[in-house]
Amino acid sequence: MKPLLTVDHVAKSFTAPDGRITPVIADISLELAAGEFISVVGPSGAGKSTLFHLLAEQTSPTAGAVTFHGERRAGQPFSAYMPQKDLLLPWLSVQDNAGIGLELSGMRRRDARRRIAELLPTFRLEGRATALPFELSGGMRQRVALLRTVVQNRPVLLLDEPFGALDYLTRTELQLWLSQLCARDGLSVVLITHDVPEALLLSDRVYVLSNRPATVRHVLEQQAPRPRDLSFLETAEFRHNERLLLDELTASTREGLAA
Template identity: 50%
Template sequence: MFARRSSPPPALSSSDPLQPVGTGVELRGVTKRFGQTDAVASADLTVPAHSRLGIVGPSGCGKSTLLSMICGLIDPDAGTVDVLGAADAPGRLARCAWMPQRDLLLPWRGVLANARIPLENQGLSRREASRRVQPLLDRFGLAEFADHRPAQLSGGLRQRVSFLRTVAADKPVLLLDEPFGALDSITRADLQDWLRAMLADEPRTVVLVTHDVEEALLLCDRVVVMSARPGRVVASVDVPPYAGTGAAARRARLADPDFVALRDTVLAHLESAR
């Protein structure tokens, strides 16, 4: 059976207006069109602060479009998007950090120099940005690669740098768009374990887009299913937490009959959503 989490993650300081209080992300009646194509239609989502939401659905159903609207890169044509009390695009962008499908590391920069980019963009000097990022390199297992350029890294390490850069931005909402989609199964499983451990230590609101149902169920506490284009939220499944980290805990989780039943439920919703 699934184990119950011993305690919730610690809350961030309520004195910071960018920190979560209550609802982290809320979409109400959100519609987005591109020309004559309806990408998303009347989508509703509520993501409580510090929770982790997984979004699955057929290709082209508007999952990445939802992330673009949440983080303020585009606005909906109808409906509202609210991120920690901000409904305007600049406010949403100030509260979100997006990890795209591709790592987008700058090839001429080393690991440390890539990781500090968000802080440089906020106006910090390279020296101060490096000082703030340096402690994270140890935590993310990247200290020995600080001066390595992306071409010298494996795919798994590049994705780890990409996630480090996302966390280094120090935003309360993390948007993860197919973060491990291009990796082999062994590296993907290792990074799922690693990411789950990192998120347990990071009090963030997380929205994860993935085509992998098991990945969504392993990393998130709720999974929603979107229909084929135009994308609508057609099902929502709560995911009980489980104890332990690492490969053994993940294998036990995948073999648990309750987990298998939950996976089959989501897959059935996906079949109906096509």
């Protein structure tokens, strides 16, 4: 069976107005099967966001290909993208912020609201349909943003550090909630994160990128089944994998400083 999503030896360079070429990604390959959760970690400036722009079809690779079920799908989006900031519109309610993508795709507002209402309990937002963003906590805002992403019903979810700006307790609570949600509903997810424990808690597989121009430095396969709870953080597997990832990341940072 072909993977759901394949990144096949992708490279990306940018050309400045004066003709200078800046390579950002040199060679990245990764795969995502249906129902899998993978994470991408790497040093700051390694090209993680550029990789996500490629996956979100906001830009095209200089070389290589991104395929869905082994095929290129020009004009047929296969992913839904959640950026770092929630980007909720302050004048719209929870239900209308969450349903804005459905409306933009042509669904009538009343039908979008009906669909959102069905999902509010799943996202722990029951009773908040008509609330405005300023009335919500940071964790609630992120759940609205994730609902806005999931409700588009695209095969692949792209999460760009969705909990990075939250406090430790809120972030941990949302990580555990997301772990349960993804495992229960069989969501297929690619996550960018700087948080090594987050990557290990949530992921089937973690890809470690090198410094720019990025390559895949290491691929870590995890054995513990998902969903995982906080007890996983006390296991020998977690401690071993955390040390391995931190060693790879710090080595990559040292190499970048020496270059």
